[in-house]
Amino acid sequence: VKEAKRSALQQLLEELHPYDVAQLYRGLPEKHHHKFLTFLTSDQIADLIQELEYEMQIEILHKLGIERSSKVMNLMDNDDLADLLNELSADKIQEFLEVMRKEDSQKIRSLMSYPADTAGGLMNNQFVWIHVNQTVRQAVNKLKEYASFSENIYYLYVINEEKKLVGVVSYRDLLIADEDERIEDIMFSRVVSVSVDADQEEVAQTIERYDFIAVPVVDAQNTLLGIITVDDAIDIVIREANEDIEKLSASGKDIDFNTKATTASFRRLPWLILLLFIGLLSGSIISGFEETLDQVVALIFFMPMIAGMTGNTGTQSLAVVVRGIVTSDVDRKTVFKLIFRELRVGIIIGLTCGALILLVATLWIGSLTLGVVVGSSLLITLIVGTLAGTVIPLMLYRFGVDPAVASGPLITTINDIFSLMIYFGIATAFLSQLQHL
Amino acid sequence: VKEAKRSALQQLLEELHPYDVAQLYRGLPEKHHHKFLTFLTSDQIADLIQELEYEMQIEILHKLGIERSSKVMNLMDNDDLADLLNELSADKIQEFLEVMRKEDSQKIRSLMSYPADTAGGLMNNQFVWIHVNQTVRQAVNKLKEYASFSENIYYLYVINEEKKLVGVVSYRDLLIADEDERIEDIMFSRVVSVSVDADQEEVAQTIERYDFIAVPVVDAQNTLLGIITVDDAIDIVIREANEDIEKLSASGKDIDFNTKATTASFRRLPWLILLLFIGLLSGSIISGFEETLDQVVALIFFMPMIAGMTGNTGTQSLAVVVRGIVTSDVDRKTVFKLIFRELRVGIIIGLTCGALILLVATLWIGSLTLGVVVGSSLLITLIVGTLAGTVIPLMLYRFGVDPAVASGPLITTINDIFSLMIYFGIATAFLSQLQHL
Incomplete structure (x- = not known):
């Protein structure tokens, strides 16, 4: 009975997508993890591992032992493997690389040498290349040979005698072509590729703009080194969006629902402490206008x-x-156009809100002078604030400074200081007319 | 000579990706647009149009005239076409639909009836289906027939007698299979699909999680209605990220570098005016503590x-x-875990920042009592602020309220009010000890 159950479960697991297997694995209490792994083939574990977080990946390697682990590692996409190894200690990396096939371990070593956020750090070697002189039949035969790992591949890359990338053929092209046609005659030769040191943002943009399923990665000599697939592009887009949100909210790097409280606190505190001292600056500006405040x-x-x-x-x-x-x-043109646009936006919203508050302040406090002071202050601070929010990040970007510095709270705090100086400055100028309040 | 030039340009255009053709078109002064269009076939215009913004799309239709436009429209992906038509006036829509092939115009009408942010509004009908009883050879023949429009398709969908979706076959499966094998024997039958009324977020998540190139869209009876491709998923991810950023910054819908100043202002003003009045609420709280402030x-x-x-x-x-x-x-479990985590984060950062400001305030003003008031206020406000930033958006999400309401400035403003009440409340309690300052 047990045997029957086992094979039923194995059949089910075979039909599930790796993502669903990973969801099952996550849902199981840890004590059942070891058992669960025994139901899976090395191939399935390789697929599963690629869907999990680093902590769980390392846990699995630990549970499998070095020998089975190395088998699984040989079956993983080598970009995922390089990322995983980068999370381990130098000793562990050495240990794992030693039991791998020499050829593989060399490739992994070279992959690990590229920065993680460049094309080199993102690419994998799960691609099929064919020679420009071959026929469609030969290409299809090669594909059948590589069938087991070509599962998620949709293009064949064409190289010439010097191993340079000269063309690309989609599976669809192969299907509808005649078996005896030469690859050269059906390939698309204006291949768009990315350089191995291209930034991840550029990679994602290329894939998104051209609606590619994969983009080839080449070195300066146009030698094909690997490919980056569209699913990686989606991950990049999500990661970049998260970074933008971190910038805008100064929320600290990589905090999600599972981050520990202490870790989350220590990632947020540096920003908060900096902002605390900048906040005190506002206080000292106010203290400089103590006399004005005392009177009004x-x-x-x-x-x-x-x-x-x-x-x-x-x-x-x-x-x-x-x-x-x-x-x-x-x-340059975009920048000036944008700054000019935001200037006009600042004027429009400044005039609208300034007029509104002039009315409200005059009625509330019963002083037209105060209304004018508050209204004109708001007009000016809104124009200055809008421009600061535009110009500061653009300048940082222009000078290559990490734009994370221009986080939302920082802009907010700088604008706080501007607005207090403008407001109290104007109020002090009108002080004699306000003193009766 | 002119003829030779023309054909050279046409050859170049043929080899370019639609994205690059669109970049060329954008770069040309408007007076040359008409001329440029004469170099393109209807097919190329259809590709070009899909890469452009609505304003330019409509300009092209205008330049082409109704007859050529309808030819181009027949060649467009029908999801893009439905989106474009949605931008036109009812009269114009009618005019265009009338000159289209009846079959097409009916499909477009039904596509236009789905909300834009659901699977129905996103899907296109550029897919190829085959019958479960057919052979690989028959499938390949069908594919050759549809070659011209199947350019960006990577799966074939398998349907049964009742036209229900029962399986999926990749082009790779077809390539490596034997010509006489039956589709039923090589297809993958555990098809993951999305419902026609699924939210766009769910669609993108499905494609991202399973690393799909396309996902089929079905109705309640599992009838195949269309597909959504991974390039649409990337667009959704970008759009959703932009929406999140709009929420966090209350920056107003759809403002980019090209938005006009007046449009941008009117999209931002509603938030600003609301926030203006909430800001006045802070002011009225302060005015309630006027006596305390007057004394210290x-x-x-x-x-x-x-x-x-x-x-x-x-x-x-x-x-x-x-x-x-x-x-x-x-x-539920995630929510409670998250709230408890953020509570602990609030306590940790509250204690750290509170202790720091106690020291600074005591030294600056020379009063330990004031240091204690400011320090303990910051401790409490940081805990309350952290919880408010967590609980308010979660509650809105839970009750299905558009979480856009929980925008960053709104949370900031609510926290402003909390913090003033706590700070001045504590200060008033200590008033007798503070009065010597």
């Missing part, structure tokens, strides 16, 4: 609104810049 | 810092929730 307490009532609004408009502009940089080509 | 002016110096820090920590938590909802499954 009502000025304080509008302080949070003015500082908040300036922060909000700055964040709105910042969001446009941060996302725009990802999807547009930023040249 | 130094309290004002720490106000921006406390309000700012509470806003920052709330935004940090909000960012984790907003991104987490996209990539994780949110169940």
Whole structure:
């Protein structure tokens, strides 16, 4: 009976997608993990492992022991394997590489040498190449040979005598071509490729713009080194979006639902402590205007609104810049056009909100002078805030500074300081007319 | 000579990817657009049009005239066409649909009836289906017949007598199979599909998780209606990320580098005006504590810092929730775990920052009592701020309210109000000890 159950489960597992197997594995209590693994072939474990987080991947390698692990590793996509090994200690890496096939371990070593966020760090070697002089029949035969690992491949890459990439043929081209046609005659020769040191953002953009399923990675001599597939491009797009959101919210790197409280705290604290001291700067500006405040307490009532609004408009502009940089080509013309656009936006929203608050403040406090002070302050701070939210991140981007520095809270805090100086500056100028309040 | 030039240009255009042709078109001054179009076949215009923004698409239709336009429309992917028509006036839609092939116009009409952000609104009908009883040879022949439009297709869908979706075969499966094998024997029968009314987020998640190139869309009876391809999934991921950023920054819908200043202003103003009035609420809280402030002016110096820090920590938590909802499954257990985690984060950062400011405030103002008031206020506001940034968006999500309501500035503003009440509340309680300042 047990044997029958076992084979039924194995059959089920065979029909499931790796993602679903991984969901099953995650759902099991840890004590059953070892048992579960015995139901899977090395091939299935290789698929499963690629769907899991590093902690679980390492746990599996541990449970399998070095020998079975090396078998599984030989079956993994080598970009995923390189990423996994990068998470291990140098000793462990050495241990695993030694039991792998020499040829494989060399490839892994060279993959591990590329920075993780470049094409070299993302590419895998799960591609099939054919020679430009071969026929469709020969290509199909080669494909049948490589059938087991070519599962997720949709293009064949064509190389010439010097092993340079000269063309690409899709499976569809092979299917509808005549068996005796030469590859050279059916291939597409204007191949779009990415350089091995291209940034991951460029890789994702290339795949997205051309609607590719995969893009070949080449070195400076146009030798084919690997491919990057569209599923990696999706992961890059998600990762880049998360980075943008980290920038805008200064939320700290890589915090998700599973991050431990202490880890999450320590990732957020550096930003918070920096912002604490910048916040104190606002306080010291206010203390500089103590006399003005002492005489016109009502000025304080509008302080949070003015500082908040300036922060909000700055964040709105910042969001446009941060996302725009990802999807547009930023040249001098675009930059000036954008700054000019945001200037006009600042004027429009400044006039609208300024007029509104002039009315409200005049009615609330019963002083037209105060209304004018608050209204004109808001007009100016909104224009300055909008421009700061546009110009600061663009300048950082222009000078190649990590734009993470231009995080949302930082812009907000800078705008806080601007807005307080403008507001209290104007109020002090009108002080004699306000003193009766 | 002119003829030779023309044919050279046409050959070049033929070899370019649609994306590059679109870049060329965008780069040309408008007066040359008409001329440029005469170099392209209807097929190429259909490809070009799909890479352009709506404004340019409509401009092209205008330049081509109704007859040529309808030819081009017949060659477009019908999901792109439905999206384009949705941008036109009812009259124009009618006009175009009338000159199209009846069969096509009916399909377009039905596509246009699905909401744009559901599987139905995203799917296209550029798929090839085969019958479960056919052989590999028959399938390949069918494919050759559909060669011209099957360019970007990588799977064949298998249906049974009742036209239900029962399996899927990749081109690779066809290539490596024997010509006489039956489709039924080589197909994968555990097909993952999405329902026609599935949300776009679910569609993108399915494609991303299973690393699919395309996912079939079915109705409640499992009848195949269309497919959604991975390039659409990338677009969805980018759009969803942009929406999250809009939420976090309240930056207004769809503002990019090319949006006009007036349009951008009017999209941002509703939020800003709402936030203006909420900001005034903070002001009225302060005015409620006027007496306390009058007696201890130094309290004002720490106000921006406390309000700012509470806003920052709330935004940090909000960012984790907003991104987490996209990539994780949110169940009751996850929610409680997350809230408890953020509570602990709030305590850790509250204790750290509270201790720090106690020291700074005591030294700056020279009063340990004030240091204790500011420090304990920051401890409490950071805990409350962190929880508010976590609980509010989760509650909105739970009750199905559009989480766009929980935008970053809104959380910031709510936290502003909390922090002022806590800070001035504590200060008022200690008022008698503070009065000597």
